[in-house]
Amino acid sequence: MDTEQKITEQKSKRRAKYLLIADALKQAIKQGQVVPNEALPSARTLATQLNVNRHTIMAAVAELVAQGWVETKERSGYRVVEKLPIQTSQAVSNTTAKHPVFEWQFRHKNTTALVPTKGASAYKYNFSGGQPDNRLFPFNEFKHYFSQLCQHPQFTHLGYDNNVGETDLITQVSTYLRRVRSITDKEIMICNGSQEGLYMVSKLLLQAGDKVAVEQFGYPPAWAAFKSSGAELVVIEQDNKGIVPKHLAAQLAQGNIKLIYLTPLHQYPTTVTLDASRRMQIYQLAAQYGVAIIEDDYDHEFHYDSQPIAPMAADDPLGLVIYISTFSKLMFGGARIGYVVANNALITALTAYKTLMNHKSNVLMQQAVAKWMQQGGFESHLRRMTRCYHKRRDFLVNLLRDYQQQGLPITFDCPAGGMALWVDMGVSIVGLKQTLLTKDVYLQTEVEFNLITGQDKSQYRFIRVGFASMSEVEITQGMKIIVQELYG
Ligand SMILES: Cc1ncc(COP(=O)(O)O)c(C=O)c1O
CATH class of the missing domain: 1.10.10.10 (Winged helix-like DNA-binding domain superfamily/Winged helix DNA-binding domain)
Structure with missing residues (x-):
């Protein structure tokens, strides 16, 4: 020694x-x-x-x-x-002996309902409408960017400054949005997925007593973010072409609506694409009442029958549109990269607000995505996945048509894009989800997206069938279980 x-x-x-x-x-x-x-x-x-x-x-x-x-x-x-x-701890334990469980008064109790105990991807057949096929992500290619960044760390980027997002990523996103989605003249903030963007915008623009116009069928995490600021949700009617502008006009006239939340390209969850005429009417109404529009464009690239319609943010002379988008569908949900695109005032305020929450988003992940975009890997991946999901959409549509021909009372419109079909099963789907979970099938049903509660649930017949995260064989096997469960 x-x-x-x-x-x-x-x-x-x-x-x-x-x-x-x-x-x-x-x-x-x-x-x-x-x-x-x-x-x-x-x-x-x-x-x-x-x-x-x-x-x-x-x-x-x-x-x-x-x-x-x-x-x-x-x-x-x-x-x-x-x-x-x-002595202090004995005194405390004497008190708790009298009141065995100490109860905190949480202010946001109902948000716990949004945290699934077991995520959709843990099921063998995952029909979740918002999930890409993570197995097809090019991890081998992507790891090189991480590896390069770790070999040559940019020390000046690793601290607490610059929480609007990595400059390289903002530049890439900005170029991409200009080229592919025709969005110009706005500023960008990178956040930990769209949800963080929705939450921060709610905190900055809403307060108790304010109202947010949403469709009857929608995206509950966005609703939860609005409600967390004390806002009340106002249900706007929707038909088979999407939100009904006339009803929106009537609700706006009653006052206090501060925000309109929309998913215009592929309405969530019904998948309908909002046409140009309705977009125009909504924009004019927002201008008339001085109301902001949140445009949540969560799966823009996955549009199959034509080029996707340009976002409302692409034609926004008054700066009313707050555009929110994400890499969750283009990469995977756990990547946690999203962005808010808006005018300078809102982006500055959001950047300041973000400091309260978590300082900034993961620097290495942002830099890796920026490099991936810059080298062209991102767009190749998008093209590959768009082709793949297009095939899977067609496959599911044909499978359902086969079931129709066998006499099952199934009806649906083939969506122009997106990652799911909104299907009327023709019979009550109450209890279906729970039964399917026991058979290793994850599926979302109408109940989960409907803002109007208290209706007779036995009337519910719609399911949202995600087709993106599974192979054709898996889609076939999973659908067979669903059909057997409903029709025997
Ligand atoms: C309507 C809608 N908005 C946003 C998102 C993406 O959220 P995030 O970027 O927080 O993963 C999803 C994902 O399911 C969605 O369906």
């Missing part, structure tokens, strides 16, 4: 010894062998009694002082403190 090793060993032995002595003294105090205010024997006495070095005793006593068991008084050596830490 070399000298250095010996010294380290001796040190650790000594350390162990003083801690053992501190524990023994603490035990003696707890058991009342030494009482509050009583002076401890001198270090020399203890050292002789315990046959240890005086310094070891001094270290043990210092430890007890640090833990609050012993104090030092001028010229009177060390004494046990008057109020022992143990």
Whole structure:
């Protein structure tokens, strides 16, 4: 053993010894062998009694002082403190004995309902409408960007500054939005997925008593974000072409609506694409009443029958549209990269607000995505996935048509894009979801998206069948279980 090793060993032995002595003294105090205010024997006495070095005793006593068991008084050596830490905890446990469970008063109780105990992807057949096929993500390609970034870290980017997002990623997103979605002249903030964007916008624009116009069928996490600011949701009618502008006009006339929340490209959950004429009418109404529009464009690229209609944010002369989008469908939900696109004032306010929540988004992930976009891998992946989901949509449509021909009362419109079909099963689907979960099938049903509660649920017949995350074989097997469950 070399000298250095010996010294380290001796040190650790000594350390162990003083801690053992501190524990023994603490035990003696707890058991009342030494009482509050009583002076401890001198270090020399203890050292002789315990046959240890005086310094070891001094270290043990210092430890007890640090833990609050012993104090030092001028010229009177060390004494046990008057109020022992143990007395406080005993007092607390006496109280809790009378009231066994202490209950916090949470302000946002109902949000816990949004956290699934078991995520959709844990099921063998995952018909969740919002899930890409994570198995097809090019991890091998993507890891190179992470690896490069770790080999050559940009130290000046790794701190707490610049929480609007990594400049490289903002540049890439901005170029992409201009080229592919015709959005220009707005500023971008990167956030941890759309949900964070929705939440922050709610916090900045809404307060108790405000109203948010939403469709009857919609995206509950967005509703929850609005409600968390005290806002009330106003249901706007929708038909088979989407939100009904006439009804929106009537509700706006009643006052206090501060926001309109829309998913115009693929209405969530019904998948309908809002046509240009309705978009125009809604925009004019928003302008007339000075109301902001949140445009949640969550799966823009996955449009199959034509080029996707440009977002409302692409034609927004008055700056009314707050555009929110995400990489969750283009990559995977856990990537947690989304962005808010709006005017300078809102982006500045959001950036300041974000500091309250979590300072900034993951820098390495942002930089890796920026490099992936810059090198062209991102768009190749999009093209691959759009082709794949297009095929899967057609496959599911044909499968359902086969079932129709076999006489099942299924009806649906083939959506122009998206990752799911909204299907009327022709019979009540109440209880279907729970039964399917026991058969390893995850499926969302009408009940989960309907803002109007208290209706006769036996009338519910719609399911949202996601087709993106499964192969054709899996879709076939999973659908067979659903059909068997409903029609026997
Ligand atoms: C309507 C809607 N908005 C946004 C998102 C994406 O949310 P995030 O970016 O927080 O993952 C989803 C995903 O399911 C969605 O369906």
